[in-house]
Amino acid sequence: MFSGGFRGFPGGFPFGGMGEEESSNSQAEVDNKTLYELLGVAPQSTTDDVKKAFRKKAIKEHPDKGGDPEKFKKLTEAYEILSNPEKKDLYDRFGMEGVKNGGGGGDMGDIFSHFFGGGGGRREQGPKKMKAKMREQQVTLEEVFEGKMIHLTHKRKRVCDGCEGKGGANAKTCTTCKGRGMVQKLQMIGPGMYSQSTGPCNDCGGDGTIFPEKDRCKKCKGNKVIDQEKVIEIPLERGVPDEHDYQFYGESDEVPGVMAGDLYIRIKIKKHDVYERKGADLFMNKKITLVEALTGTQFTLKFLDGTNLHISTKPGEIISPAQVKTVKKKGMPCYKDAMSEGDLHIKFEIEFPLPGQIKSDQIEQLKKVLPGPKQQAKLEAKKTLFLEDYDETHVNSNPEGGKKDEEDDDDERGHGGQRVQCAQQ
Ligand SMILES: [Zn+2]
Ligand SMILES: [Zn+2]
Incomplete structure (x- = not known):
């Protein structure tokens, strides 16, 4: 029917079951006479007049008495609208479309725009x-x-x-709406754009009296x-x-x-402390030490159903930094299919030893145990350049490829020449 944040109003605008067969009634000229003609009453008639006229017609046209069911249905519709002051008011001004859609006028798109601010699905009070x-x-x-x-x-x-x-x-007649119960309301639907709609008078709550x-x-x-x-x-x-x-x-x-x-x-x-949900899968981060990464890790997780999960690497398995491993079928239940479930993905962060934590004799041991550096042909170089800490604020991002403006000479000292520097004058 329409789109927006609110999905589907079952029952929609509250006129289901009434006059739906006449939805082709959308001619440019508003027809607000047919219902009166059907009942044989004047537009100025009171609710009582409408009731009397309907009773008379209904007795004659009732299908039980051999009347045409289609015609009787139309009569009933006419009565339902004209006997209700608010619906009658809408019909007088906007015809059947107005009644069916609760106000406004013109085509359906126009009517909807009266009720929904800028297509965001917000419904103004109809x-x-x-x-x-x-x-x-x-x-x-x-x-x-x-x-x-x-x-x-x-x-x-x-x-x-x-x-x-x-x-x-x-009751006294409300002066704000002059007893009509309805007032024209201007609503801003965008910058400088206004939409006029009809709504109940706030002062009298819509019934025209105080x-x-x-x-x-x-x-x-x-x-x-x-x-x-x-x-x-x-x-x-x-x-x-x-x-x-x-x-x-x-x-x-x-x-x-x-x-x-x-x-x-x-x-x-x-937000959960441990698990991040994406669809039916769960994601989590897990810190392990370097020795766990190399020799295997076991840990216990408190799962969402209150049970404990014992998680373990396979024998001989080695975890690399930022590696993601999966525990099958320990994700969320699938929506609308709770017999199926997603997986749990664990991203490992490896805590390496701090500088100086490995003694020189241990280093020799490690060199014996762990695979050594890849064989590299030794090329002649003039001197050794030591690695310095990376400093993001000193990255030369000058798109021209020239020297960065904010860099001054002080910054350029003491960096061991490891940075990409452009020729200096
Ligand atoms: Zn009022
Ligand atoms: Zn009360």
Whole structure:
């Protein structure tokens, strides 16, 4: 239907099941007369007029009484729209497209752009369904490995049951929206770009009336909605990817006459001290000493399921610096296929002895044991150049190949001539 951060609103805009057969009704001229003609009422008719007209027609056209089912369906649709002041208002201004899409006008793309700021998937408050809300839920890698049911207390707004969302008695017409319940809203969709949309009036909550203070509902203080806490159950699946969204249909806020919005819970996996997850595989770094690298290493790992893994090199195996070894089937469970799992990859860092730690007699021993230097023809050289420490700040990166500007003569002394220096004047 549309793309964006929120994937798929099942049920979509809340007009499923109504008037869908008429989706071809997208002519440039807005048709806001057909429904009135169908019921035989004038556009100025009250809700009561519409009800009476429908009852009369329905008795005559009912399929049980031999009426045409298609025609009866259209009548019912017309009644559903015209008997609802908000839908009637949308129909009067935008025709069927407006009703189906909750406001705006023109083609579908235009209507959607009224509700989604710049294509980011954020849904502006439409007159028919509250915008979705997003919450984040932090979980550990262990929890994702095992899977679990997370219970989250979620606060949301619900229509007040003390006044059934009326807010009070002795309603007065709201001056902000002049009783229409709807106001035109300008929304910035980009730098200097505005989109006009229709939404419920904030002052009266969308029903066009407000209450004198003494007549306000005590429970909601005239707000028509109350805060309600609900425990949401998030079925955290084994191996679920980071940033996965769980959708809870209708679990966000609600106001009178507007469907409750959806709640999205985004899973955020906390950084783990040992393991880094990439897809179904796990990665980790392991420091071993040079003697372990040469003679073999064994160590114990606390795994994500709480068990201990005993890891060992094979007999005679030698680990090279930065070498990566793999433990098969000790990764994460595959998402949606928890019977399969990824691998664990261990990158080895080798701690070499410090300068001076190996005594000269030990060096002689090592020379006997370890393979010697590769045979190299001895070429004549004037002198020996000793290796110095590498200093990144002294790399000559002048793209012209010339001398680096910030280098001064002081820097060039005492480096034993090991650096690539350009001719100096
Ligand atoms: Zn109330
Ligand atoms: Zn108002």
